[in-house]
Amino acid sequence: MASSAQKQLPMLFLVYVLLLLIFMQEVPHPASPNSSPLMAVALSKSETRDEEVKALLKWKSKLDEESRSILSSWNGSDPCSWQGLGCGPLGSVIGLNLSSSALRGMLHDLDLSSLPNLVMLKLANNSLLGDIPSSIGNLSKLAYLDLSQNLLSGDIPTQLGSLRSLKVLDLSSNNITGSVPSSIGSLSNLTGLYLQNNNISKFIPREVGMLKSLNDLFLYSNHIGGRIPSSIGNMSSLMRLWLFNNDFIGSIPIEIGMLVSLSELDLSANYLNGSIPPTLGNLSNLAFLYFYENQLSGPIPKEVGGMKSLVHLQLLDNDLTCSIPSSIGNLSNLNILYLFQNKLSGPIPPEIGNLRSLSELSIYANNLTGSIPETIGKLGNLTLLFLFGNSIYGPIPPTIGNLSKLNELHLYQNKLSRSIPKEIGRLRLLVKPALYRNSLEGSLPIEFNNLTSLTSLQLSDNQFVGQSPRIYAVVKFLRTSLAQNNHFTGPIARSPEKLYELV
Numbered sequence: 132m133a134s135s136a137q138k139q140l141p142m143l144f145l146v147y148v149l150l151l152l153i154f155m156q157e158v159p160h161p162a163s164p165n166s167s168p169l170m171a172v173a174l175s176k177s178e179t180r181d182e183e184v185k186a187l188l189k190w191k192s193k194l195d196e197e198s199r200s201i202l203s204s205w206n207g208s209d210p211c212s213w214q215g216l217g218c219g220p221l222g223s224v225i226g227l228n229l230s231s232s233a234l235r236g237m238l239h240d241l242d243l244s245s246l247p248n249l250v251m252l253k254l255a256n257n258s259l260l261g262d263i264p265s266s267i268g269n270l271s272k273l274a275y276l277d278l279s280q281n282l283l284s285g286d287i288p289t290q291l292g293s294l295r296s297l298k299v300l301d302l303s304s305n306n307i308t309g310s311v312p313s314s315i316g317s318l319s320n321l322t323g324l325y326l327q328n329n330n331i332s333k334f335i336p337r338e339v340g341m342l343k344s345l346n347d348l349f350l351y352s353n354h355i356g357g358r359i360p361s362s363i364g365n366m367s368s369l370m371r372l373w374l375f376n377n378d379f380i381g382s383i384p385i386e387i388g389m390l391v392s393l394s395e396l397d398l399s400a401n402y403l404n405g406s407i408p409p410t411l412g413n414l415s416n417l418a419f420l421y422f423y424e425n426q427l428s429g430p431i432p433k434e435v436g437g438m439k440s441l442v443h444l445q446l447l448d449n450d451l452t453c454s455i456p457s458s459i460g461n462l463s464n465l466n467i468l469y470l471f472q473n474k475l476s477g478p479i480p481p482e483i484g485n486l487r488s489l490s491e492l493s494i495y496a497n498n499l500t501g502s503i504p505e506t507i508g509k510l511g512n513l514t515l516l517f518l519f520g521n522s523i524y525g526p527i528p529p530t531i532g533n534l535s536k537l538n539e540l541h542l543y544q545n546k547l548s549r550s551i552p553k554e555i556g557r558l559r560l561l562v563k564p565a566l567y568r569n570s571l572e573g574s575l576p577i578e579f580n581n582l583t584s585l586t587s588l589q590l591s592d593n594q595f596v597g598q599s600p601r602i603y604a605v606v607k608f609l610r611t612s613l614a615q616n617n618h619f620t621g622p623i624a625r626s627p628e629k630l631y632e633l634v
């Protein structure tokens with residue numbers, strides 16, 4: 132290449148300089164790191180084109196038969212008219228997009244070094260096999276690289292770190308192994324890094340902290356372990372940090388609290404321990420916080436009240452202790468609050484009634500005490516209320532009748548007492564209320580008749596008196612009713628129709 136180029140040098144030089152002035156962005160690529168600028172100059176437009184055509188046709192010839200017929204337009208010597216190819220003003224190939232084209236073959240049969248002007252390379256959702264070739268590091272102009280949804284294996288080549296123009300790197304949903312190379316820290320213009328759904332292990336290199344332009348860091352569903360590096364706090368543009376379903380250990384770095392642009396933080400299904408850092412309270416743009424299925428301990432810090440944009444707060448399945456902070460009432464946009472399966476104690480704070488947008492409140496299987504606050508009646512959008520498996524005592528507040536959208540009401544296994552308030556008859560959408568194993572007493576309010584959506588009614592192990600539930604009209608809609616271990620009078624009958632169990 133170099134020798135033939137040298138022969139043509141005098142003739143091409145003037146042309147080159149002119150072109151360089153006009154089309155700075157499309158200069159022919161240096162043949163190798165050692166080649167002099169003059170040799171680079173000499174690599175003519177037509178020669179680059181020949182190289183490109185040769186490399187592309189060679190790749191086509193190595194793909195399977197079906198792929199070759201899909202690429203029937205790849206013929207002749209003008210690649211600019213071929214399917215999936217885009218050319219720059221000088222006629223060299225700058226874009227290759229064959230996503231979702233049902234191609235099958237080896238990626239490394241494509242000689243990437245021959246396509247030096249590529250700005251975009253998208254081959255997502257095909258059946259490309261084999262390694263990602265290290266020659267990919269030669270594509271110095273590449274801004275978009277998407278090889279997601281293929282069958283690629285092997286490691287991420289460290290040479291990717293040479294792609295200084297890269298904005299989006301998507302290798303997700305392949306079978307990539309090895310570690311995230313530390314060279315990734317050189318990609319200072321990267322806005323999206325998508326490596327999820329692979330088989331990546333080891334740990335996150337601290338150099339990721341250098342990715343100051345990064346908005347999305349998706350590493351979920353891999354086998355990445357070690358600690359989450361504290362350098363993550365330096366990724367000042369980060370908006371979505373999705374690390375769930377990995378093997379991370381240690382504590383959540385307090386530096387996450389510096390990521391003020393963060394809107395989605397998902398660290399669930401890992402082995403994280405230690406306590407929730409109070410610095411998270413600084414994340415006023417955070418909308419989705421998922422820490423579930425870890426081993427977090429200690430209290431929910433009162434600072435959570437600072438996360439004013441929070442829509443989902445899911446801390447379930449940890450070892451959190453102490454009481455629910457009343458500051459939680461400041462989260463006025465909260466839609467889902469899942470704190471179940473922890474070791475939380477103390478009463479439910481009355482401030483919970485301020486969460487007017489709440490649709491699901493699930494705090495079952497904790498060690499909560501106190502009574503159900505009357506303010507719960509202010510949660511007019513609540514569809515699900517799971518308080519079971521705690522030590523909550525006192526009456527069911529009549530304000531519960533205001534929860535007109537309530538579907539699911541599970542209050543079983545607590546220490547609730549007194550009668551069921553008649554206001555429960557206003558919960559027209561109630562489906563399967565479960566009140567068993569409490570100390571409820573009195574007779575069932577006749578207003579149960581209004582609950583025409585009921586399919587199941589579970590009242591066993593209480594101290595109810597009066598007529599058994601079979602007398603109520605509503606019984607005809609029930610599929611299950613459990614009412615044993617009470618003091619009901621009258622026979623406990625089985626309905627001939629839908630009712631399978633009425634005891």
Ligand SMILES: *[C@@H]1O[C@H](CO)[C@@H](O)[C@H](O)[C@H]1NC(C)=O
Pocket residue numbers: 203206207
């Ligand atoms: C490719 O082009 C040549 C001529 O340029 C033609 O003879 C041949 O039939 C073409 N092949 C296909 C598969 O289109």
Ligand SMILES: *[C@@H]1O[C@H](CO)[C@@H](O)[C@H](O)[C@H]1NC(C)=O
Pocket residue numbers: 228229230231253
């Ligand atoms: C790439 O190709 C796919 C499938 O043909 C198409 O949906 C997508 O819009 C293309 N993307 C770009 C950036 O051209």
Ligand SMILES: *[C@@H]1O[C@H](CO)[C@@H](O)[C@H](O)[C@H]1NC(C)=O
Pocket residue numbers: 231232233256
């Ligand atoms: C993947 O490509 C196939 C065609 O090969 C297409 O039918 C399918 O919709 C694509 N899937 C996605 C998620 O783009």
Ligand SMILES: *[C@@H]1O[C@H](CO)[C@@H](O)[C@H](O)[C@H]1NC(C)=O
Pocket residue numbers: 161162163164244265266267268269290
């Ligand atoms: C392309 O990359 C490979 C591997 O990194 C390297 O050995 C080779 O010199 C490069 N070729 C060109 C033409 O730059």
Ligand SMILES: *[C@@H]1O[C@H](CO)[C@@H](O)[C@H](O)[C@H]1NC(C)=O
Pocket residue numbers: 295296297320
């Ligand atoms: C990074 O982005 C900036 C601003 O868009 C641009 O000026 C710069 O040239 C880019 N750097 C590289 C190496 O592409």
Ligand SMILES: *[C@@H]1O[C@H](CO)[C@@H](O)[C@H](O)[C@H]1NC(C)=O
Pocket residue numbers: 282284306308
């Ligand atoms: C992924 O690669 C491993 C070897 O590294 C292999 O055993 C496994 O079958 C591959 N899985 C898929 C889905 O290709």
Ligand SMILES: *[C@@H]1O[C@H](CO)[C@@H](O)[C@H](O)[C@H]1NC(C)=O
Pocket residue numbers: 306308330
């Ligand atoms: C992940 O990689 C390991 C080797 O590193 C291999 O044994 C295992 O089968 C791979 N898992 C999958 C799901 O491909």
Ligand SMILES: *[C@@H]1O[C@H](CO)[C@@H](O)[C@H](O)[C@H]1NC(C)=O
Pocket residue numbers: 337340361362363365
């Ligand atoms: C964050 O960046 C600053 C300067 O850019 C550096 O001094 C510091 O060590 C970095 N922090 C971490 C935890 O990497």
Ligand SMILES: *[C@@H]1O[C@H](CO)[C@@H](O)[C@H](O)[C@H]1NC(C)=O
Pocket residue numbers: 380381382404405406
């Ligand atoms: C967290 O786990 C690490 C090991 O994974 C252990 O060394 C450390 O003591 C644990 N810390 C807490 C607070 O449990």
Ligand SMILES: *[C@@H]1O[C@H](CO)[C@@H](O)[C@H](O)[C@H]1NC(C)=O
Pocket residue numbers: 487488489512
């Ligand atoms: C209650 O839900 C409705 C419909 O989903 C919604 O329009 C309304 O804004 C919600 N109310 C509050 C206080 O969030």
Ligand SMILES: *[C@@H]1O[C@H](CO)[C@@H](O)[C@H](O)[C@H]1NC(C)=O
Pocket residue numbers: 474476498
């Ligand atoms: C629940 O709290 C009670 C007293 O407040 C305590 O005796 C008990 O050990 C706690 N149970 C659990 C599982 O933490």
Ligand SMILES: *[C@@H]1O[C@H](CO)[C@@H](O)[C@H](O)[C@H]1NC(C)=O
Pocket residue numbers: 556577578580581
């Ligand atoms: C609820 O039931 C009671 C008694 O059966 C009845 O008098 C009342 O009209 C019902 N209320 C509504 C809102 O349907």
